[in-house]
Amino acid sequence: MTWSFLTPESHLLVTMSVVVLLATLALVVPTIVALRRRTSTDALAWADQVRRDPAAAWAVDRVLRAVDASCAAANVLFPGAVRITIGTTVRIDVASPTIAPPAPWTATPDGRTWSAPTWALQAVPLAGGAPVEFATVVSFGTDRDDTVLVDLRRVGGILALRGEPAAREALLVRLVEQLQTAPWAVGTTVLGVGTGTRTGTAVSVRDAIAAVTADATPGLLVVSRVPSGEDGRELARLLERPGGRWACIAVAPHPLARWTIEARRDGTHVSDVLGTLQWAGLGRSVPVDPAAGADTTQRDDVPAEA
Incomplete structure (x- = not known):
């Protein structure tokens, strides 16, 4: 068909072309914007490449x-x-x-x-x-x-993390690495229950409670979740003792927690006690292989919220 301003068919063709173009733009542009926005606000995609100064x-x-x-x-x-x-x-x-x-x-x-x-x-x-x-x-x-x-032992009890598992993991590893590398934390013991070796020496619940009871050295206990039953209540009671030198971070929320902090993918965490802070600026204290990329999947040892 030969296009002409004088034929109705040509007008219809132009109209249909414009409609298709606008529909395509309406679909593609928001998608591109959303992808770019997600890349810029998803701190899990880039935060591990930031080194601690x-x-x-x-x-x-x-x-x-x-x-x-x-x-x-x-x-x-x-x-x-x-x-x-x-x-x-x-x-x-x-x-x-x-x-x-x-x-x-x-x-x-x-x-x-x-x-x-x-x-x-x-x-x-x-x-x-x-x-x-x-x-x-x-x-x-x-x-x-x-x-x-924050002086973790001055929390006076269990500090619990909530939010998306990958964000909790990102915040947790930055807190633990500080105690493993900071000059003021030399001699601080770091123990983990159900969290693997990335959070210090792996121990059983009873061994962890024994260490907190002895209070022989300053220490941080990281638990995948607050122990159930009497073990959890005993741990909370020990951490609430005045003058105690141990602190505890639970990687899942729990009613016994004194503080609860919600970690978010955008690089922030939110709580009643600290307000909104940026965790993404806490550079990693140990090298991370850039070729490995960002791991935003849930780890088996980071429990989902109850």
Whole structure:
């Protein structure tokens, strides 16, 4: 057929072509956008290629040692830290309210938070190595330009992870690697129950409870799920003892957990106690083979949520 503006058939052909083109665009464009958006927001696809900056660990170590040194110089007993936020200012949510901190710290009126400019802490003379006080401190991620750390033993019980298994695994491995490599965690024991060897020495439930009971060294216990029955209740009770040196992370939510954190594929985790933080910026502390690609499948030892 010869196309012409004067024939109705030509008009129909043009109309049909335009309709087909618009329908194709309506299908293809959203698909491309969705794929690109998924690639950019799915942190599991790229986060393992981020290496942990040695300078970041050095900076945290410097702050922790300055906390210890400032208290020692003023003969002040450090009350312990639940959360430490490091940015241009260092803020410590202390375990016990203290309204008379040593210089250069200032306290809020209720004594629950200490703060000091980072530059002032850099001027604090240091003595000795990393204090044992911070042997279970790990970075949980970033909030804008600030790094947020938590002393796991100060949680005062079990910390549970929830969310998609691959995201929980990604957050867990970053927390464990810090205690295995950080200068302030030298001597911290890491044990795993039902989690394989990637989370420290594999032990039985009873051996794990015995280690927490003895409390001989600072330690982290990682369990695939909170033990059932009396074992779970005993473990929770032991972790809630004042002054205990052990912490516990469960890779599945449980009613006995003191804190529950939801890990997400987009590189964030969300909780009532910490708000929303970026875990994807926590670089891996051990080499990862780039050729292996991102493993976003569920591991057999990462339990699904109940």
